[in-house]
Amino acid sequence: MAQPTLCTATLGNLKSGVARPSYDRSTLTAGIMHFGVGGFHRAHQAVALDELMNAGLAQDWAICGVGLLKGDRRMKEVLDQQDCLYTVTLKHPDGHRESSIIGSMVEYLFAPDDPEAVLEKMASPAIRIVSLTITEGGYNFDRVTGEFDQTHPGVIADLVDGAVPTTVFGYVTEALRCRRERGLEPFTVQSCDNIQGNGDMAKRMFSAFAVQKDAEFGEWMLHNVHFPNAMVDRITPVTSADDIIEAAALTGLHDGWPVVCEPFFQWVVEDDFGLGRPPLEQAGVQLVEDVTPYEYMKLRLLNASHQALCYFGYLSGHRYAHEAMADDALRRFVQRYMDREGTPTLKPVPGIDLDDYKATLIVRFSNPEVRDTLARLCAESSDRIPKWLVPVIHDQLASGGEIECSAAIVASWARYAEGIDEQGEPITVVDPLSAELVAIAQTQRGDRLAFVRNEKLFGNLADNERFAAAYLAALDSLLEKGAHATVMSYLSIEDRS
Numbered sequence: 001m002a003q004p005t006l007c008t009a010t011l012g013n014l015k016s017g018v019a020r021p022s023y024d025r026s027t028l029t030a031g032i033m034h035f036g037v038g039g040f041h042r043a044h045q046a047v048a049l050d051e052l053m054n055a056g057l058a059q060d061w062a063i064c065g066v067g068l069l070k071g072d073r074r075m076k077e078v079l080d081q082q083d084c085l086y087t088v089t090l091k092h093p094d095g096h097r098e099s100s101i102i103g104s105m106v107e108y109l110f111a112p113d114d115p116e117a118v119l120e121k122m123a124s125p126a127i128r129i130v131s132l133t134i135t136e137g138g139y140n141f142d143r144v145t146g147e148f149d150q151t152h153p154g155v156i157a158d159l160v161d162g163a164v165p166t167t168v169f170g171y172v173t174e175a176l177r178c179r180r181e182r183g184l185e186p187f188t189v190q191s192c193d194n195i196q197g198n199g200d201m202a203k204r205m206f207s208a209f210a211v212q213k214d215a216e217f218g219e220w221m222l223h224n225v226h227f228p229n230a231m232v233d234r235i236t237p238v239t240s241a242d243d244i245i246e247a248a249a250l251t252g253l254h255d256g257w258p259v260v261c262e263p264f265f266q267w268v269v270e271d272d273f274g275l276g277r278p279p280l281e282q283a284g285v286q287l288v289e290d291v292t293p294y295e296y297m298k299l300r301l302l303n304a305s306h307q308a309l310c311y312f313g314y315l316s317g318h319r320y321a322h323e324a325m326a327d328d329a330l331r332r333f334v335q336r337y338m339d340r341e342g343t344p345t346l347k348p349v350p351g352i353d354l355d356d357y358k359a360t361l362i363v364r365f366s367n368p369e370v371r372d373t374l375a376r377l378c379a380e381s382s383d384r385i386p387k388w389l390v391p392v393i394h395d396q397l398a399s400g401g402e403i404e405c406s407a408a409i410v411a412s413w414a415r416y417a418e419g420i421d422e423q424g425e426p427i428t429v430v431d432p433l434s435a436e437l438v439a440i441a442q443t444q445r446g447d448r449l450a451f452v453r454n455e456k457l458f459g460n461l462a463d464n465e466r467f468a469a470a471y472l473a474a475l476d477s478l479l480e481k482g483a484h485a486t487v488m489s490y491l492s493i494e495d496r497s
Contacts, residue, residue, distance in 0.1 A: 002254070003248050003252065003253060003254045004253055004254065005081060005082065005253065005254045005255075005256070006082050006085050006086070006087065006101070006251070006253040006254060006255045007081065007082050007083045007085060008025070008083045008085065010253055011085075011101065013252055013253060014101065014251055014252055014253060015250070015251055015252040018099050018100065018101065018250065018251050018252075019099075019100035019101065020100070020101040020103075021050065021053065021054065021085075021101065021102075021103035022054050023053045023054060023056070023059070023103070025083075025103050025106060027059060028053070028059055028060075028062040028104075028106050029059070029060045029062060029106075029126055030062045030063060030064040030106055030107060030121075030126060030127065031060050031061040031062065031126055031127060031128050031129065031278075032049075032061055032062070032063045032064070032127070032128075032129045032130070032131055033063075033064050033065075033066055033118075033121060033122050033127050033129075033130045033131070033187075034046075034063050034064070034065050034066065034105075034130075034131045034132070034133070035066045035068065035130070035131070035132050035133075035134055035168050035171075036132055036133040036134040036135070036138070037065035037066070037067060037072075037075055037079075037105075037108065037133075038133060039236045039237075039238065039239060039259045039260075039261075040133055040192075040232075040234070040236045041131075041133045041192065042086060042088065042102065042105075042259045043088055043234055043236045043259045043260075043261040044192065044232060044234050044236070044265070044267065045063075045131060045133075045192055045267070046063055046102055046104045046105055047088060047100075047102060047104075047265070048265075048267065048280060048283040048284070048285060049061060049062070049063065049104035049278060049283070050100075050102045050103060050104040051283040051284075052278055052279060052280075052282060052283050053103070053104055055282065057278070057279055057282060058278040058279065060126070061129075061277075061278040062104055062105065062106045063104055063105040063106065063107075064105075064106065064107040064108070064109065064121060064127075065079070065084075065105055065107070065108040065109070066108075066109050066111055066118055066171075067108065067109070067110045067111060068111050068112070068166070068167070068168060068171075070112070072110060073110055073112075074257075075108065075257065076108055076109075076110040078256035078257045079105070079108040079257075080108065081256065082255065082256065084103075084105040084106055084107065084108055085101055085102070085103055086101070086102055086105075086255055086257060086258060086259065087099055087100070087101055087102075087247045087250075087251055087253075087255040087258035087259065088100050088102055088258070088259045088260075088261065089243070089246070089247055089250065089258060089259070089260045089261075090260075090261060090262070090263045091260055091261070091262060091263075091367065091369035091370050092263055092367075092369065093363065093366065093367040093368065093369060095369060097246070097250055098263075099247065099250045099251050101251070109121065111165075111166075111171065112166075115164050115165060115166075115171075118171060119165070119171065119174055119175050119178065122171065122172075122175035122178075122179075122187070123175050123178035123179050123182065123184070125184055127187055128187050128188065128273075128274075128275035128276055128277075129187055129188045129189075129190050129273070129275070129277065130172060130175075130187050130188070130189050130190070131189075131190040131191075131192055132168065132189070132190065132191050132192060132193060132202065133192045133193055134168055134193060135193060136193060136194070136195050136383060138168065138193070139193075139195070139201055139202065139205045140152055140155065140167075140169070140205060141201070141204075141205060143382075143383075143432070143456075144456060147208070148204070148205050148208035148209060150212060152167075154166050154167040154170075155167060155169060155209065158170035158209075158213075159209075159212055159213055169205070169206060169209040169210075170209075172189060172206055173206065173209060173210045173213055173217075173221070175187075176210075176221060176225065177214075177217060180217075180220070185274060185275055186221075186224055186225045186226075186274060186275075187225075187274070187275060188225070188226040188227070188228065188272075188273045188274045188275060188277075189202055189203075189206060189225060189226070189227050190227075190228055190230065190269075190273075191227070191229075191230065192230060192232050193232070194232060194303075196295050196299055196387060197229055197292075197295070198229055198230060199227040199228045199229035199230065199270060199272075200227065200229060202227045203222070203225075203227035206221065206225075206227075207221050207222040210222075225274070226272050226273055226274040227272075228269060228270040228271070228272040228273060229269075229270040229291040229292075229295075230267065230268060230269045230270065230291060231266070231267070231268040231291050231294045231295045231298055232266070232267055233264070233265070233266040233267070233298055233302065234261050234262060234264060234265050234266070235261060235262040235264070235364065235367075235370055235372055236259065236260070236261040236262075237260060237261075237370055237371060237372055237373075237376075239257060239258060239259060239260060243258060243260045244256070244257075244258060247260075260370075261370075262364060262367055262370050264360065264364055265284065266286075266298075267280070267284075267285045267286070268285070268286040268288055268291050268294040269285055269286070269287055269288070269291070270287075270288060270289070270290070270291050271287040271288065271289065286351065288350070293346070293347050293348065293349040293350065294349055294352070296345070296346055296347070296349075297346055297349050297352065297354070297357065299387065299388045300342045300345060300346060300388065300389075300391070300392050301338050301342050301343070301346075301354075301357065301358060301361060302361055303384065303388040304337070304342055304388040304389045304392060304406075304409075305334050305337060305338055305342070305361060305365070306321075306365075306377045307377070307381070307384060307385060307388065307389055307409055307413070308333060308334045308337045308405065308409050309321060309324050309325070309330060309334050309365065309374075309377065310324070310374045310377035310378045311378060311409070311412035311413050311415070311416040311483075312324075312330060312333065312409075312412045312483045312484075312486070312487050313327070313330055313374050314374045314375070314378055314416060314421070314427070315412065315415060315416060315421060315422055315478070315482070315483035316330070316422075316482075316483045316484045316487070317421075317422070317423070318330075318374060319373060319374055319375070320368075320371055320372065320373055320374060321365050321366075321370075321372040321373070321374060321377065322365070322366050322367060322368040322370070322371070322372070324374060325362070325365045325366040326366070327484075329484065329487045329488050329491060330487055331362065331366075332491050333405065333487045333490055333491065334362070334365070335358070335362065336405055336490060336491070337405040337406065337409070338358050338361070339358070340401075340402050340405070341392055341396055341401065341402050341403065341404075341405050341406050342392055343358070344395075344396065344399070344401050345391070345392050345395040345396065345401075375428075375430070378416060378429075378430070379430035379431065380430065380431055380432070381413055381417075381431055381437075382431050382432060382433045382437065382457060383432070385409075385410065385413060385457065386457050386458070389406055389409060389410065390457075390458060390459070390461070392406055393406045393407070393410075393461065393467060394461075397464060397466060397467065403466065403467060403470055404470050404473075404474075404490060405490060407467055407470035407471040407473075407474055408470070408471075408474035408486065408490060410451075410452060410458075410471060410474075411471055411474035411475040411478055412474070412478065412483065412486075413451075414441055414444060414451035414452070414475060415441075415475065415478045415479065415483070416429070417429055417431075417437045417438055417440075417441035417451070418438070418441045418442055418444075419438045419441070419442070422482055422483065437451075437454075440454065444475065445479065448472050448475055448476070449462050449468060449471070449472070452467075452468075452471060474486060477489060
């Protein structure tokens with residue numbers, strides 16, 4: 001017999017031990033509009049708010065989700081059927097599962113069906129924060145210049161006088177204009193995306209759009225709208241068909257789109273909100289004056305270490321992060337990068353013990369239950385390596401520090417980008433620059449520095465003798481001996497014993 005679908009009326013059918021909202025959801029009011037209701041948002045920001053609501057707090061900070069893309073229609077259908085309730089399952093490393101029903105979202109609007117309803121909601125006094133998880137690409141900046149891309153078809157359409165918005169830029173700008181006309185203070189725009197300086201990025205891109213729409217209004221936005229920076233962290237794999245089946249088995253109710261994630265949660269937020277905020281600090285969120293040290297910590301230890309793991313791991317025959325971390329040589333290589341190259345480039349991070357943080361990263365990467373794929377970690381490298389690893393190399397070169405592991409990571413990307421693994425099987429290189437990168441990588445057996453001469457990605461690193469020597473040593477070893485033997489060569493005699 002089919003299980004009942006998760007919704008308000010069926011909460012009484014939940015299996016014992018499954019956490020559920022202890023608060024009366026009918027009394028909640030939305031104070032946040034969120035664009036980009038994907039797995040990460042539902043495992044991160046929405047979970048923090050649910051925790052506050054279960055503690056009797058933040059009752060006027062519920063979430064109204066917004067979908068802009070055609071594919072978001074399914075999310076609308078699922079959440080409407082489920083009264084915006086959904087399941088989050090924590091996958092602990094020991095195999096233990098911990099499922100909860102999250103109730104902090106109270107409404108979901110599919111913008112293409114009723115743009116006016118979205119705008120009117122955003123322009124209402126109750127909405128004080130508009131938050132975003134629209135991915136790095138959603139900020140619409142040119143990869144080379146870093147400037148706002150005015151040639152995007154949606155942007156072109158939204159810049160026409162009187163246009164009905166289709167992009168997040170159009171909606172935010174038009175809603176702020178409406179609030180200004182009505183004498184209402186502007187809402188805060190809060191980026192929750194994994195971008196360094198995400199609030200600063202949002203401010204530059206949204207203001208650039210607004211200036212093109214109306215120069216005076218754009219200047220007003222630049223000086224009157226708050227865009228706090230934040231660092232976000234929780235590994236949230238894509239929900240699989242098996243995850244849907246397991247969520248139903250754990251809870252006793254069918255959820256059309258549950259979320260799975262690791263137990264770890266971190267959210268560091270610049271305390272800069274124009275119209276107030278929920279008491280996030282009571283849900284484990286760190287409110288700080290400057291997010292920068294935390295961002296550098298994450299980018300140079302977590303994110304760059306993922307790159308240390310993924311290409312070498314994939315070329316060695318592994319397909320999941322936990323499998324690669326079970327390879328003793330790879331795990332020690334990652335640890336060496338973190339300790340001897342990433343960490344020396346960091347300034348003190350208030351409230352964080354870096355040794356504990358790195359130990360936690362090793363545990364997180366090794367979690368066999370999350371099943372984070374190396375293919376996911378290898379994707380979009382042209383957006384990742386230049387921002388996460390190349391700055392480490394520059395800092396270490398300037399200080400005279402070690403760069404051998406970092407150079408080897410770049411070489412492992414170059415070898416991976418050839419599009420053929422060590423068994424002769426094809427690799428699908430997922431990257432916005434894949435055609436260009438694969439073509440260059442396939443020439444490097446004759447021209448060893450070809451890959452790092454790409455100045456868009458590496459600047460002038462190829463001209464630095466110390467980097468070039470370290471890079472060539474790693475690439476030669478990869479081509480002649482293979483990935484595993486290359487990793488082993490970076491471990492000291494003591495490490496190997």
